[in-house]
Amino acid sequence: LKFRKAIEQARPFIWLTPALLLLLIFFIIPTIQTVWLSLNTKIEYRESGIEKELIDVLSSSGMTVTRKTRVSSIENWKTHITKVCDRLGIVLDNDRIIRLTVRETSELLIMKLNAKADRTGSLSRFTGLTQYLSLARDPSMRTALRNNLVWVLFFTVFTIVLGMSAALLIERVGWGMVARTILFTPMAVSYVAASVIWSFMYDASAVTGTVNAILKFLVPVVTLGFKSFSEVAWLGSRYTVNLALIAAGIWMWTGFCTVIFTAAIRSVPDEMLEAAHIEGAGPVQLFFRIILPSIRSTVLVVTTTMVINVLKIFDLVYTMTDGGPFGESEVVANYMYRTAFIDKNFQYASAMAVILFMAVIPVLIANVRNLFIEESVH
Amino acid sequence: MRQSRSNPLVHTGLALFVFLWLLPSLGLFISSLRTRAAMNDSGWWSALLNPLSLTISNYIDVVTTGGLGRAFINSIIISVPATILPILIAAGAAYAFQFFRFPFRRTLFITCIGLQVIPLQVTLIPVLRMYNMTGLSGTWPAVWLAHTAFGLPFGIFLLRNFFANVPYSLIESARIDGASEASIFFRLILPLAVPALASLGIFQFLWTWNDLLIALVFLGGTSETAPLTVKITSMFGSLESGWHIMASASFISMALPLLIFFSLQRYFVKGILAGSIKQ
Numbered sequence: 210l211k212f213r214k215a216i217e218q219a220r221p222f223i224w225l226t227p228a229l230l231l232l233l234i235f236f237i238i239p240t241i242q243t244v245w246l247s248l249n250t251k252i253e254y255r256e257s258g259i260e261k262e263l264i265d266v267l268s269s270s271g272m273t274v275t276r277k278t279r280v281s282s283i284e285n286w287k288t289h290i291t292k293v294c295d296r297l298g299i300v301l302d303n304d305r306i307i308r309l310t311v312r313e314t315s316e317l318l319i320m321k322l323n324a325k326a327d328r329t330g331s332l333s334r335f336t337g338l339t340q341y342l343s344l345a346r347d348p349s350m351r352t353a354l355r356n357n358l359v360w361v362l363f364f365t366v367f368t369i370v371l372g373m374s375a376a377l378l379i380e381r382v383g384w385g386m387v388a389r390t391i392l393f394t395p396m397a398v399s400y401v402a403a404s405v406i407w408s409f410m411y412d413a414s415a416v417t418g419t420v421n422a423i424l425k426f427l428v429p430v431v432t433l434g435f436k437s438f439s440e441v442a443w444l445g446s447r448y449t450v451n452l453a454l455i456a457a458g459i460w461m462w463t464g465f466c467t468v469i470f471t472a473a474i475r476s477v478p479d480e481m482l483e484a485a486h487i488e489g490a491g492p493v494q495l496f497f498r499i500i501l502p503s504i505r506s507t508v509l510v511v512t513t514t515m516v517i518n519v520l521k522i523f524d525l526v527y528t529m530t531d532g533g534p535f536g537e538s539e540v541v542a543n544y545m546y547r548t549a550f551i552d553k554n555f556q557y558a559s560a561m562a563v564i565l566f567m568a569v570i571p572v573l574i575a576n577v578r579n580l581f582i583e584e585s586v587h
Numbered sequence: 588m589r590q591s592r593s594n595p596l597v598h599t600g601l602a603l604f605v606f607l608w609l610l611p612s613l614g615l616f617i618s619s620l621r622t623r624a625a626m627n628d629s630g631w632w633s634a635l636l637n638p639l640s641l642t643i644s645n646y647i648d649v650v651t652t653g654g655l656g657r658a659f660i661n662s663i664i665i666s667v668p669a670t671i672l673p674i675l676i677a678a679g680a681a682y683a684f685q686f687f688r689f690p691f692r693r694t695l696f697i698t699c700i701g702l703q704v705i706p707l708q709v710t711l712i713p714v715l716r717m718y719n720m721t722g723l724s725g726t727w728p729a730v731w732l733a734h735t736a737f738g739l740p741f742g743i744f745l746l747r748n749f750f751a752n753v754p755y756s757l758i759e760s761a762r763i764d765g766a767s768e769a770s771i772f773f774r775l776i777l778p779l780a781v782p783a784l785a786s787l788g789i790f791q792f793l794w795t796w797n798d799l800l801i802a803l804v805f806l807g808g809t810s811e812t813a814p815l816t817v818k819i820t821s822m823f824g825s826l827e828s829g830w831h832i833m834a835s836a837s838f839i840s841m842a843l844p845l846l847i848f849f850s851l852q853r854y855f856v857k858g859i860l861a862g863s864i865k866q
Contacts, residue, residue, distance in 0.1 A: 221689045225680050229695070231736040236736065239709070392608050397845055550715075550804060555712045580696075580701070
């Protein structure tokens with residue numbers, strides 16, 4: 210009977226195990242490892258150390274060994290080499306070094322070591338917070354942080370304000386749902402496709418670039434011919450590149466906000482709106498006095514979603530500018546990608562990832578607290 | 588206020604919105620139908636006056652010689668399992684969270700959901716190292732597993748919310764009738780949950796189809812395995828292909844997501860609302 214009860218209790222875990230295992234392997238353990246990695250510094254093996262070690266080991270046979278000695282001329286060379294390889298944790302084909310000198314062998318070993326380190330990131334040394342100190346002094350990181358802040362500010366404010374404006378307009382016309390679908394469509398498109406779409410919009414020529422052509426037409430009209438417009442390389446100028454990228458992001462995400470806000474506005478009770486209307490409230494008052502207060506929690510949720518989204522912005526920047534011109538549009542996620550997967554410095558990149566992680570911790574805590582409250586009601 | 592007074596200003600404002608939102612895609616779409624020579628000479632809008640000059644030759648070129656056909660197939664190879672797997676696993680977990688009582692249920696559930704906000708970047712490096720050590724790096728299962736795991740928190744959240752509306756008495760009576768848990772799950776719960784599974788499926792499919800980062804990191808960027816996003820990014824970076832080619836390539840990559848989006852928009856909207864509005 211006891212056995213039966215044990216099975217009974219284990220039953221939910223049969224359903225849970227695949228999910229919990231995956232979350233453990235892909236979220237929890239990696240997060241801890243990343244934090245640990247960020248407290249280490251990558252070691253680059255240098256020639257002198259390995260060369261000296263080789264000479265020391267090989268001389269133990271009792272022969273004079275210099276850098277130019279051919280390795281295979283030394284007695285028991287295979288055992289010696291194996292010993293060094295074992296200590297370094299690499300495998301070396303003995304046939305490959307028969308013709309090599311000590312110096313050349315050490316070069317080969319270093320090549321192998323660094324290749325292995327690049328794959329596993331295992332060659333590192335605990336250095337505490339040094340990586341973070343380097344980050345604080347790194348001008349690229351400072352630009353990236355500044356740009357992330359600009360993204361958070363502009364992207365969030367514009368998606369929310371535009372999304373809300375569109376939702377309010379949609380509520381008031383008969384073809385609102387068609388409009389909503391059109392605003393919403395960019396959500397289905399990849400960042401990569403959006404990057405192509407917007408790079409084309411920003412094309413520097415006034416003949417083919419849509420934005421430049423529109424401005425070339427509009428500026429003289431609006432200023433009654435007092436001003437003319439010369440084309441701008443929107444993605445090539447340090448003054449416009451960030452805002453140009455952010456505009457593409459806003460184009461993608463405004464519809465998301467609109468969808469949520471239209472649903473929220475609809476959930477405001479009709480009687481409340483009627484009552485305010487009868488008391489003579491105009492549309493502006495109606496919005497700020499009635500609608501906004503009753504959908505406050507939704508606005509908050511959407512805002513946090515947007516902030517979390519934009520903190521890890523990567524694809525748009527990677528595809529459209531890769532941080533250029535001259536690193537001016539760099540963001541943390543792109544800099545981290547480059548450091549980790551192009552420069553192969555996993556430790557330094559981990560420190561950047563931890564910075565991103567720390568930025569979402571307040572949201573994480575708030576979410577978990579809300580969930581605990583909700584779940585206890587359940 | 589609802590549609591009571593139709594103010595022309597409201598119509599104009601919304602029309603401007605819609606125009607601005609359509610313009611970028613419209614421009615690229617028309618460009619995808621123009622020849623290279625036409626693209627260099629004039630803006631895409633001039634083709635509106637001369638619609639007979641449009642051609643689909645760019646699409647034929649990009650699929651036959653541009654290697655985009657291979658990338659399209661790769662995208663499907665990645666997305667289909669990476670959509671089905673997380674749905675099944677998330678459904679199982681959501682089922683357990685909703686219909687069983689066990690110690691630490693609440694804490695476990697909240698932990699699963701809370702993981703949603705962790706940026707992908709935090710986990711990429713250790714996961715890649717694990718893949719390198721196990722030889723999984725650059726293989727399809729590597730991306731499938733990663734997409735599955737990264738899709739789970741939202742999936743569990745969405746499905747558990749849906750299951751919360753299924754009356755517990757339904758499960759109880761099935762249990763009393765002697766149905767096994769597996770048959771309750773597959774015969775009773777999953778059929779009931781089809782709308783929720785559809786929303787989750789659309790989300791997961793769009794995520795995996797549109798993903799760039801996971802494919803870049805875990806597939807190693809060789810052209811035999813590159814999905815559309817990776818392929819287009821590398822074509823874009825090399826700059827040898829003109830706008831006419833980039834335009835048609837982008838629209839090929841958008842075709843399937845847009846088709847799904849327009850035909851199943853209702854479920855997509857439901858998923859978004861379930862994720863952000865308390866009902």
